[in-house]
Amino acid sequence: MSMRTMMRRVLATVVAVTCLATGARADNAAWSEPAKPFHVVGNIYYVGTKGLSAYLIASGRQAILLDGTLKSTASQVEDNIVALGFKLSDVKIIVTSHAHYDHVAGVAQIKRDSGARLYALSADRWALENGLHDGETTYRRGTFPPVKVDHVLADGDVVRLGDVSMKATLTPGHTPGCTTWSTSVTEAGRALDVVFPCSVTVAGNRLFGNKRYPGIVADFDKSFDRLSAMKADVVLPAHPEFADVLGRARRRDAGETDAFVDPDLLGKIVVQSRAAFKKELARQKARQ
């Protein structure tokens, strides 16, 4: 890897880890870069960009879409769905990881173009319907096209479409309604648990004196516990580089059949994220 490529990768990771909920300033070039859609495992397909995930979970001809990326890349997600052989109208349900513009700004367009219904946990409803991060941040909050939630879910609810079941587990902190989705698939005759973890970075959230979100620190702690208790053979995050989703696809295509299977990965992500959270908590406390 050249020095330039390496620096670009490091920078991309730093920006993605920061995942500023807050304004377009943090946009990373990879977020807008087109990616070819590809099969992941079982009935799951990647339809996002190089730097922002969107996953299609298919049941026959119908599908659930998880996340819509940026407003400017919604058409890329739509084109990717069509390139896989689906019609946009095959997308019946849209769900989201969390109400931040880099994951949901494209949802309004995709919902309109597909006619799908948007399902979301009640704690992210306000943000989705107002097009604004819910809670106080250390940065100026950016806006995104508001989108109506058609069906409000509670923690633990299961969204069903044909033979697909997607369970919604509330893992709040990054946003009040941050949702970890999970499902199981069969790949080459083997059952695999798939987890789509919500982001657990602090991302500019005020951890002290957050009037709109006073329970944020306790929520982060609870979410780390909940995530570490989940079993995941395959981890598919909202920012693909957290699990090297695109690299795994390349390795799988090169013959490594189990490239997506990594049962230790979720635990590793939780340990690293909890440590980063504690560091940021101490930093913000010292500045109070």
Ligand SMILES: [Zn+2]
């Ligand atoms: Zn975010």
